[in-house]
Amino acid sequence: xxxxxxxxxxxxxxxxxxPACQSFCPLHVDARAIVQKILEGKPAEARKxxxxxxxxxxxAGWLCEGACRERCLRHGLxxxxxxxxxxxxxxxxxxxxxxxxxxxxxxxxxxxxxSLGALVLASELSRKGHKVTIYLTGPQGGSLLKVLERAPETxxxxxxxxIHFLGNSIETAPAQTPEFLAELLGQYRAVFIDQGDPSxxxxxxxxxxxxxxxxxVTSGSLRENVYLxxxxxxxxxxxxxxxxxxxxxxxxxxxxxxxxxxVAREKEAVFPTTLMVDISQAQPEEAIDxxxxxxxxxxxxxxxxxxxxxxxxxxxxxxxxHLRYFxxxxxxxxxxxYNNIITAYGIRTSNIIITSCLECDxxxxxxxxxxxxxxxxxxxxxxxIDTNHMPAAAHEYALExxxxxxxxxxxxxxxxxxxxxxxxxxxxxxxxxAARTETVLKAYAHLNQTLGSVGLMSSxxxxxxxxxxxxxxxxxxxKTIRHLWAENGEPVFILACPSCQLFFQAELPEIKIMSLxxxxxQLPPPAPVQSLALTLHDPxxxxxxxxxxxxxxxxxxxxxxxxxxxxxxxxxxxCCGYGGLGAHANEPLGFAFAQDTVAGGAAPLISYCVMxxxxxxxxxxxxxHLLDILFPEGDLPAVMKRAGxxxxxxxxxxxxxxxxxxxxxxxxxxxxxxxxxxxIVIPDQLWAKMEKRRVLRSDxxxxxxxxxxxxxxxxxxxxxxxxxxLRPRQVTFWVEYEKDPAGRFIVxxxxxxxxxxxxxxxxxxxxxxxxxxxxxxxxxV
Amino acid sequence: MDRKIPDIDITGWICHKCQSPLTMxxxxxxxxxxxxxxxxxxxxxxxxxxxxxxxxFGKMLDVEKLLEDK
Ligand code: SF4
Ligand code: SF4
Ligand code: SF4
Ligand SMILES: [Zn+2]
Numbered sequence: 001x002x003x004x005x006x007x008x009x010x011x012x013x014x015x016x017x018x019p020a021c022q023s024f025c026p027l028h029v030d031a032r033a034i035v036q037k038i039l040e041g042k043p044a045e046a047r048k049x050x051x052x053x054x055x056x057x058x059x060a061g062w063l064c065e066g067a068c069r070e071r072c073l074r075h076g077l078x079x080x081x082x083x084x085x086x087x088x089x090x091x092x093x094x095x096x097x098x099x100x101x102x103x104x105x106x107x108x109x110x111x112x113x114x115s116l117g118a119l120v121l122a123s124e125l126s127r128k129g130h131k132v133t134i135y136l137t138g139p140q141g142g143s144l145l146k147v148l149e150r151a152p153e154t155x156x157x158x159x160x161x162x163i164h165f166l167g168n169s170i171e172t173a174p175a176q177t178p179e180f181l182a183e184l185l186g187q188y189r190a191v192f193i194d195q196g197d198p199s200x201x202x203x204x205x206x207x208x209x210x211x212x213x214x215x216x217v218t219s220g221s222l223r224e225n226v227y228l229x230x231x232x233x234x235x236x237x238x239x240x241x242x243x244x245x246x247x248x249x250x251x252x253x254x255x256x257x258x259x260x261x262x263v264a265r266e267k268e269a270v271f272p273t274t275l276m277v278d279i280s281q282a283q284p285e286e287a288i289d290x291x292x293x294x295x296x297x298x299x300x301x302x303x304x305x306x307x308x309x310x311x312x313x314x315x316x317x318x319x320x321x322h323l324r325y326f327x328x329x330x331x332x333x334x335x336x337x338y339n340n341i342i343t344a345y346g347i348r349t350s351n352i353i354i355t356s357c358l359e360c361d362x363x364x365x366x367x368x369x370x371x372x373x374x375x376x377x378x379x380x381x382x383x384x385i386d387t388n389h390m391p392a393a394a395h396e397y398a399l400e401x402x403x404x405x406x407x408x409x410x411x412x413x414x415x416x417x418x419x420x421x422x423x424x425x426x427x428x429x430x431x432x433x434a435a436r437t438e439t440v441l442k443a444y445a446h447l448n449q450t451l452g453s454v455g456l457m458s459s460x461x462x463x464x465x466x467x468x469x470x471x472x473x474x475x476x477x478x479k480t481i482r483h484l485w486a487e488n489g490e491p492v493f494i495l496a497c498p499s500c501q502l503f504f505q506a507e508l509p510e511i512k513i514m515s516l517x518x519x520x521x522q523l524p525p526p527a528p529v530q531s532l533a534l535t536l537h538d539p540x541x542x543x544x545x546x547x548x549x550x551x552x553x554x555x556x557x558x559x560x561x562x563x564x565x566x567x568x569x570x571x572x573x574x575c576c577g578y579g580g581l582g583a584h585a586n587e588p589l590g591f592a593f594a595q596d597t598v599a600g601g602a603a604p605l606i607s608y609c610v611m612x613x614x615x616x617x618x619x620x621x622x623x624x625h626l627l628d629i630l631f632p633e634g635d636l637p638a639v640m641k642r643a644g645x646x647x648x649x650x651x652x653x654x655x656x657x658x659x660x661x662x663x664x665x666x667x668x669x670x671x672x673x674x675x676x677x678x679x680i681v682i683p684d685q686l687w688a689k690m691e692k693r694r695v696l697r698s699d700x701x702x703x704x705x706x707x708x709x710x711x712x713x714x715x716x717x718x719x720x721x722x723x724x725x726l727r728p729r730q731v732t733f734w735v736e737y738e739k740d741p742a743g744r745f746i747v748x749x750x751x752x753x754x755x756x757x758x759x760x761x762x763x764x765x766x767x768x769x770x771x772x773x774x775x776x777x778x779x780x781v
Numbered sequence: 782m783d784r785k786i787p788d789i790d791i792t793g794w795i796c797h798k799c800q801s802p803l804t805m806x807x808x809x810x811x812x813x814x815x816x817x818x819x820x821x822x823x824x825x826x827x828x829x830x831x832x833x834x835x836x837x838f839g840k841m842l843d844v845e846k847l848l849e850d851k
Contacts, residue, residue: 351849393849712797714829715797732832751837754812755845756812757808757821758809
């Protein structure tokens with residue numbers, strides 16, 4: 001896989017960008033993490049986070065004036081979270097870890113003046129072995145009066161102790177003259193001039209105003225090897241001193257290693273973050289006013305921490321259960337999926353992330369940067385197929401279903417009755433034919449009567465092959481359709497299923513298509529108006545098809561005028577879980593999708609994709625397909641509660657559709673299918689398990705047929721049950737049964753597995769879900 | 782690989798062809814080109830192997846998934 005594919009997704013997802021409080025904090029303190037740890041009741045953990053960015057936190061925590069507050073996203077709402085107060089609480093409720101004194105390096109530094117900047121530099125630099133000599137320029141203590149207005153004397157005393165402990169030294173400076181500065185520069189590798197100390201006099205040292213302009217990145221000056229802390233007259237002087245100390249340390253660290261002080265420091269300046277945060281749901285809440293602002297209580301701090309919105313981009317995560325399921329976010333998934341694809345040896349642990357996506361495109365629509373997970377997944381799947389790394393079980397059933405729908409006993413193409421060629425062909429799609437067999441026949445009759453010259457084609461369009469990333473099978477199916485279309489006078493295809501429509505647009509652009517709903521909207525009404533209140537659901541395949549969405553609404557306005565919209569509709573509609581075969585690869589997640597989507601509508605749902613309709617009904621929700629109100633079959637309240645056809649019924653129904661249609665419209669009588677030679681009884685309670693494990697009635701029949709011929713494999717002397725198995729494809733089916741006195745086979749249990757144990761009949765059978773298999777099973781219609 | 786599976790209930794089952802009881806035997810199961818040993822109830826005489834349901838939907842399924850991700 002091309003790395004550009006990874007970057008395309010990675011670059012667009014800004015989830016990892018810092019929140020505004022952090023990007024605008026000159027120290028870049030990770031306040032969001034600190035809030036989180038405070039709320040978890042772990043101030044010691046919060047301290048570790050604080051220590052990473054804030055130098056000399058035990059003192060600085062008393063002082064920082066908080067540049068973050070006015071950048072906090074709460075600022076516009078009420079007031080920014082009081083992060084300085086939270087930090088004060090953290091240092092008051094955690095221990096300061098005493099550093100280990102390092103042996104002295106040869107890099108010696110002088111600090112002139114002894115205010116906050118010098119203390120920060122000395123304590124931080126000496127941890128790495130670079131000792132600092134602090135030159136006092138005035139009476140001891142005078143330099144730190146401002147600090148003592150906020151921080152207790154004990155904390156300051158401890159800071160001096162620490163500075164001594166780390167091997168730094170304190171001297172008294174002689175008169176401040178240019179010669180003295182020159183002397184220091186000769187003796188030390190660098191000199192830090194702490195202008196925060198009122199007794200420091202840069203002009204006496206011979207520094208011009210021009211030389212005193214501080215480089216915001218390095219804290220250096222125009223005089224070589226001279227670094228500066230700003231005077232206390234600047235805005236937020238404490239924070240400015242902390243920044244100067246920290247920046248100088250970064251510069252000297254580089255300098256001592258022979259690297260230029262300004263190398264790789266892009267991330268140190270403040271910057272506006274690109275993190276997108278939706279605060280539309282945030283409620284105003286006034287900041288707490290602590291009783292003692294120098295000693296906030298745990299309750300006060302909790303309340304304040306709770307005001308933090310924990311700024312994060314949730315746009316796609318909020319709408320997609322798949323993205324939430326694996327506990328990450330697109331940028332992280334992009335890397336995981338990419339690493340998965342390029343894995344040469346070992347387990348590909350992220351296959352499931354790739355196969356669970358519905359390719360529904362919703363994330364791209366809600367992401368402020370248009371990060372396109374679906375596009376990545378499509379490419380990843382194709383590559384997995386091409387390199388033979390797609391887990392066989394993920395899509396096998398869906399592909400077998402495709403092949404069965406296109407098998408000669410099921411699929412057909414006919415021009416309109418009594419016509420050699422017809423202008424149009426109705427292509428209802430394999431799922432609709434399977435789920436609404438009779439209704440589709442009625443719809444076809446209606447089209448023929450009112451429109452005339454409409455042929456009929458029943459087959460699968462090939463969408464599952466495309467979803468699974470199998471380009472060979474996809475084009476093979478498309479080729480069959482194209483061939484029939486060309487041979488039969490290039491009719492316009494009338495499509496009922498939005499997924500078919502997408503498939504035709506992508507794979508068969510030469511075929512002119514129309515949506516059934518467009519056609520029906522222009523024909524005389526087939527049905528009475530319904531007074532039901534319904535919620536319209538747009539299938540995800542219709543996301544970008546505004547004409548289709550409009551036509552459906554036009555029909556509904558006439559036939560069910562009381563309909564309302566789903567919470568997520570049109571371009572922002574949610575998928576039922578079937579898209580991209582996600583529900584095949586990850587059934588629990590597919591179910592979560594259906595539930596999530598159902599939750600967007602109060603009234604019974606109506607969709608114009610029958611997969612949505614059936615999946616909604618699996619969650620227990622009342623739902624209809626658009627055809628149900630146009631060609632009603634029975635009482636609608638009953639229809640909307642009806643369960644969808646099961647897998648076995650679907651296959652039977654497609655075959656039935658062929659027989660009924662050929663007989664009713666073309667007077668072609670097909671022989672009745674031969675009933676299985678044995679009467680087999682499958683108890684009702686077994687069907688749920690069969691659905692879950694994708695066992696068909698025909699699978700059971702083939703095992704029983706084998707057992708009836710050659711005898712079962714095992715027999716239970718206590719229960720009297722027999723056990724037989726067969727491996728008709730890449731799955732071995734086991735059936736536990738009993739023959740009753742009337743000669744019927746009563747099935748007690750069924751299970752299956754893909755592994756091969758020695759001695760199963762049919763061992764070595766391969767799945768037909770391959771191109772070769774497709775050719776063998778007769779991909780012709 | 783040691784894949785002992787405890788407590789398989791094979792009470793009452795016999796091989797239909799040989800009418801012999803089943804015993805636990807190490808057999809080789811294969812999937813996607815990988816093979817491994819697992820103890821399964823098999824006919825004492827002809828060696829025919831039985832894969833009970835709880836194994837098919839339990840441990841076997843886990844191993845299948847693992848091998849598919851290889
Ligand atoms: S919406 Fe999703 S993909 Fe886009 S930036 Fe946010 S987290 Fe990343
Ligand atoms: S709400 Fe919290 S995370 Fe967001 S900017 Fe404010 S302090 Fe930072
Ligand atoms: S399921 Fe849909 S919204 Fe979720 S990641 Fe896949 S394409 Fe995006
Ligand atoms: Zn035997």
